[in-house]
Structure formats: C-alpha cells, structure tokens
Amino acid sequence: MNSSPEEEIKREALNLGFVAVGVAQALPPPYLEEFYSWLKRGFHGEMSWMATQAQARSDPSRVLKGCKAVVCLAYPYTPSKPRTPDGLSAARFTEGLARDYHFRLKELAAPLVELIKQAFPESKSRVCVDSTPLLERGYAQKAGLGFIGKNNMLIVPGYGSFCYLAEILTTAPLAPTGSGPPEDECGECSLCLEACPTGALVSPFLLDARICLSFITVESKLNTPVSLGKKMGGCFFGCDACQEACPHNNMGGDTSRPSLPSAKEMLEMDQEHFSRVFRHTSFWRTGLEKLKSNIMAATGHI
Ligand code: B12
Numbered sequence: 001m002n003s004s005p006e007e008e009i010k011r012e013a014l015n016l017g018f019v020a021v022g023v024a025q026a027l028p029p030p031y032l033e034e035f036y037s038w039l040k041r042g043f044h045g046e047m048s049w050m051a052t053q054a055q056a057r058s059d060p061s062r063v064l065k066g067c068k069a070v071v072c073l074a075y076p077y078t079p080s081k082p083r084t085p086d087g088l089s090a091a092r093f094t095e096g097l098a099r100d101y102h103f104r105l106k107e108l109a110a111p112l113v114e115l116i117k118q119a120f121p122e123s124k125s126r127v128c129v130d131s132t133p134l135l136e137r138g139y140a141q142k143a144g145l146g147f148i149g150k151n152n153m154l155i156v157p158g159y160g161s162f163c164y165l166a167e168i169l170t171t172a173p174l175a176p177t178g179s180g181p182p183e184d185e186c187g188e189c190s191l192c193l194e195a196c197p198t199g200a201l202v203s204p205f206l207l208d209a210r211i212c213l214s215f216i217t218v219e220s221k222l223n224t225p226v227s228l229g230k231k232m233g234g235c236f237f238g239c240d241a242c243q244e245a246c247p248h249n250n251m252g253g254d255t256s257r258p259s260l261p262s263a264k265e266m267l268e269m270d271q272e273h274f275s276r277v278f279r280h281t282s283f284w285r286t287g288l289e290k291l292k293s294n295i296m297a298a299t300g301h302i
Pocket residue numbers: 029030031032034035038047091092093129130131132133134135136137138148149151152153154155161162163164165166183205206207209212214215218219237238239240242
C-alpha cells in the first residue's frame with residue numbers, strides 16, 4: 001500500500017535528522033490572546049517588530065496566501081555548551097562557530113518542500129525559521145511535536161528542548177497529525193523559574209524579555225551592563241539556565257574541547273578579524289561591539 005504524503009514527509013524528515021515532525025492546520029495559533037496580552041504588558045521591550053507584526057502572527061495565510069497547512073519540524077542542537085579556552089561559554093543554540101541555524105535549517109527542509117511539490121504539483125510552500133511572523137511554538141505544540149513548558153520552551157518528549165523549530169507553510173491540503181498533546185506536562189515542577197538568574201520568568205509560561213539574558217546579550221542594541229556579570233555565570237551570548245534546570249534535558253556534559261576563541265582574542269578583534277572568524281555564525285548579526293560588551297560584563301571588566 002502506498003503511504004500518504006504526511007507519512008512520507010515524516011519518514012524523510014526523520015531521515016534528515018529532525019527529532020519531531022507533524023502537521024497543524026493553518027488556523028490562528030493557540031495562545032494568541034496570551035500573546036496579545038504579553039505585548040500589551042510591554043514584555044517585548046525593544047523588539048518593536050513583535051508588536052508591528054502582531055496581526056501577521058494571527059493567521060498563517062497572511063504570511064503565505066492560501067496557506068492550508070503548517071508542517072512543523074524540530075531539529076536537535078548539541079547538548080554540549082560551546083566554550084572558550086579561558087572559561088566563558090555561549091548558549092548551545094549557537095553550536096560554537098557552526099553556520100547560523102537559520103541558513104542550515106532552510107537547506108535541510110528543502111527536500112521536504114520537494115516532496116510536497118511532487119504530491120501536490122500546484123502547491124506553493126514557504127520555509128520559515130525564526131524570523132517569520134509566526135508563533136512557532138504554538139504550532140509545534142498543535143502539530144503534536146511536544147508540549148510548551150513553564151520556561152516557554154517547546155519540549156519534545158524523550159528528547160527535551162535543545163532543538164530549533166522550523167515550519168513549512170504550504171497551500172497543499174495536508175492532513176493535521178497532532179491529536180493535541182497534554183497541556184500540563186510540568187506538573188508541580190518549577191525548577192526553571194527558580195533557576196532564572198534575573199527573574200525574567202515572572203510566572204509559569206510568562207517571560208519578560210526585557211530582563212531575559214538571552215534578549216540582553218543577543219538582541220538588545222544597548223551595551224550589556226557590567227552589573228549583570230554575576231548573573232551571566234560566564235555565559236557571554238544567550239542563556240540556557242532555564243533549560244539546564246529542566247529534568248527533560250540531557251546536558252551533554254562538559255567534555256567538549258573549547259570551540260570558541262578566547263575572551264582575550266575576541267576583545268582584541270578588529271572588524272576584519274571578527275568577520276574572518278564569525279561571519280555566517282549566530283554571533284554575526286549581534287556584531288563585534290555588542291559581543292565585546294557582553295564579554296566585558298561576563299568577565300567583570302569595567
Ligand atoms: C522573540 C523571541 C525570543 C525573545 C523572547 C522569548 C519569549 N519567550 O517570548 C528572546 C530574545 C528573549 C528569546 C530567547 C530565547 N529563544 Co527565542 N525566539 C523568539 C521568537 C522570534 C518569537 C517568540 C515569541 O513569539 N514570543 C512571544 C511569546 C508570548 O510567545 P512564545 O514564546 O511562543 O510563548 C508561547 C507560550 O508562552 C504560550 N503560552 C502562553 N500561556 C500559556 C499557558 C499554557 C498552559 C501553555 C501550555 C502555553 C502558554 O503562548 C505563547 C504564544 O504562543 C521565536 C521564533 C518564532 N517565530 O516563534 C524564537 C524561539 C522561540 N527562540 C528559540 C530559542 C532557542 C531561544 C533561547 C533558548 C535562546 C538562548 N539559549 O539564548 C532563549 C529562550 C528563552 C525562553 N525561555 O523563552 C527557539 C525555541 C525552540 C524551542 N524548542 O522552543 C525559537 C522557536 C526559534 C527557533 N526557530 O528555533 N527568543
């Protein structure tokens with residue numbers, strides 16, 4: 001018996017290394033009201049684009065006209081924390097000097113787009129990774145990839161949250177696969193809230209991005225205040241504390257060799273040197289001056 005397009009997509013996605021895959025209907029995302037109230041409270045801070053694109057996030061057909069289905073994908077990143085030889089670290093999603101995941105995931109999803117095209121020749125598809133106005137975690141939960149934890153992360157049962165999300169929006173009428181995961185897999189646990197160094201997890205499922213170290217060290221255009229140094233715990237780019245605390249994650253140990261240049265080398269870099277080492281990595285968009293201010297804060301320099 002021939003398998004359905006949904007089954008073929010799933011088989012191929014798992015072959016390509018994705019840890020979870022599913023299809024959600026292209027309806028408004030779950031938790032849209034919570035998202036609007038998050039904006040209303042100003043928790044997005046400097047990320048004004050979150051507010052200006054709020055309408056687009058309410059409906060995938062505003063992103064792809066005629067969108068019928070959202071193929072949701074989770075791709076694993078290494079559980080070992082990237083390190084410098086002199087004791088600093090960066091969040092795992094960077095995978096050290098690996099190519100920025102936005103490019104990698106778009107390429108990885110291309111064969112799946114091809115499969116959809118073969119099954120539905122008239123269809124149009126668009127691959128989304130992070131920057132598209134789409135509430136990725138909500139759709140991933142809806143498609144049955146996993147559940148949203150109190151730390152806001154999409155957690156894949158049996159794997160954890162050290163994974164990127166990507167989607168294929170398509171006009172192909174793919175059948176939804178999610179039967180709706182349980183809404184409360186965290187139970188009484190609140191380890192992530194206790195572990196957050198800045199109190200950015202103000203309550204379960206609610207994050208104040210303005211004081212989240214990930215926002216401050218990756219997205220914010222302002223210099224990172226030295227006063228945050230102790231809270232950064234030596235992590236100069238991004239923050240994994242609320243995931244490290246989570247019993248669903250395997251931390252991968254600290255056995256990996258340093259994959260990042262030393263703090264001293266980074267502080268001495270000029271733009272040409274920075275470009276040679278960091279172009280195409282996750283650090284590039286944040287820029288050299290901001291990176292230096294992160295390192296100064298993380299190492300306690302004034
Ligand atoms: C803006 C943004 C940020 C901001 C704000 C984060 C935030 N929590 O809102 C900052 C810069 C702080 C950030 C940090 C990080 N981010 Co970010 N970020 C995004 C982005 C672009 C939009 C997120 C968004 O819409 N936020 C608004 C809030 C309100 O929505 P939400 O985060 O989806 O939260 C939902 C839940 O709270 C849920 N909800 C509300 N109430 C309730 C109640 C219950 C019971 C339940 C179950 C759910 C629930 O509804 C919300 C709306 O859908 C997405 C990509 C995308 N397009 O979706 C990546 C994304 C969420 N980030 C990602 C990552 C990896 C990170 C970091 C881990 C990076 C790091 N190590 O430094 C941290 C984690 C911080 C955290 N605990 O969330 C991944 C997450 C993968 C995963 N497995 O979940 C994404 C999906 C990017 C990607 N394509 O891989 N990020």
